[in-house]
Amino acid sequence: MPAEAPPTLVMVYSPTCPHCVAMQPAWQQVRAALRGVMPVKEYEVSELNMRAAVGRDALASIAAATTEGVPHIFVACPRSSKMVMHTGPRDSTSLMRFVVSSVRSMGTSSRRPHHGTS
Secondary structure (H helix, E strand, O other), X not given: OOOOOOOEEEEEEOOOOHHHHHHHHHHHHHHHHHOOOOOEEEEEHHHHHHHHHHOOOHHHHHXXXXXXXXXXXXXXXXXXXXXXXXXXXXXXXXXXXXXXXXXXXXXXXXXXXXXXOO
């Protein structure tokens, strides 16, 4: 049996959404901290249904089925039904805490993220 794909941090956004634009600095800090630790994906909401319809992108399918507004952030394992939605603050510290607790709650392992000192 093949190993399950690692957990992936996903954000669905719109470039015209003020909340999405405002959280970009925090999102970029989190992306940088997770580089080499776990996959991070972004989907623009206008492209999401097209990607999901193609059927080859499991994360896009999950995001399309669960996104009601943007920004929409979650951690998911692409080949399973495991998913944890982020509902807290959108600063980099809160997002990193969310990632760590989500990975732990899924019972999967990931290398420890590097927390920058910015």
